[in-house]
Amino acid sequence: MLTEHTPELETKFARFGEALTLTEGEVIEGYASLFGVADQGKDIVTRGAYAASLAAHQARGSKVKMLWQHDPSHPIGVWDEIVEDETGLRVKGRILTETQKGAEAAALVRAGAIEGLSIGYRTLKATRDKEGHRRLEDLALWEVSLVTFPMLPSARVSRMARRAAEAAKSDAPEAGLRALAEALRAATNP
Known part of the structure; x- marks a missing residue:
């Protein structure tokens, strides 16, 4: 098996899971990543891939950033909860409509024009399986963005x-x- 160490920041798109909601003003929640599901790039995130990164963020007192379309100059809110569960990486946060991009993002989510979440991460450990999938086993999670085009089309917005x-x-x-x-x-x- 191949172990990869990638120094560049990578991104991985996923549509919001069926549980996505925009409630209580601008609170948004859903799945930013699904475990065991091959995306269009033939990558599969394994359960536990985010555990060390989430623990490191908690120990440092830092937060995973909420960005608009992976643009670091456009933070649009804050993620208040990020947890791994049996399905994937579940996120819950607040879009800050006090910012121009935040107000635009909230309007587009409410209208159904934006349906995707995408993770920005660094691969710390990955292996290749017999089918040619890259299995992402340990990831340093930097940000979760609201995006236009997801790579996991099987997950749909409710x-x-x-x-x-x-x-x-x-x-x-x-x-x-x-x-x-x-x-x-x-x-x-x-």
């Missing part, structure tokens, strides 16, 4: 929470229930 939240803002209290019922029907009848 529009249920967004539609229900928008409908709940209307004057008719039953509008939120109608929107939720419509979204559930659409999700169960592809």
Whole structure:
């Protein structure tokens, strides 16, 4: 097996998982990375790949940055929670609409125009499997960006929470229930 040490910052795109929501103003959550799923670049992130990096951030008191399209000159918010679970790297944070890019990003997420999250990282350890996949085993996580084009097309945004939240803002209290019922029907009848 091949071990790789890559000095450059790499990026990896993933669509928000089904649990993505933009709630309570500008709180956003979803999966920035999914374990065991090959992306379009034939990379597979293994469970535990972020553990050491997350522990190092906690020990230093530093935070993984929330950027717009991987541009370090455009931070758009803060990630308040980043954890590995059985599915992948789950993130929850706040888009800061006080910034121009943050306000734009929040509007685009609400409208469904932006559906992707992408990680910016350095590969510390990776191996190649028989199928030619690069298995990412240890990653130094630097940032998680909101992006236009994800590399994991199998993970999709759930529009249920967004539609229900928008409908709940209307004057008719039953509008939120109608929107939720419509979204559930659409999700169960592809």
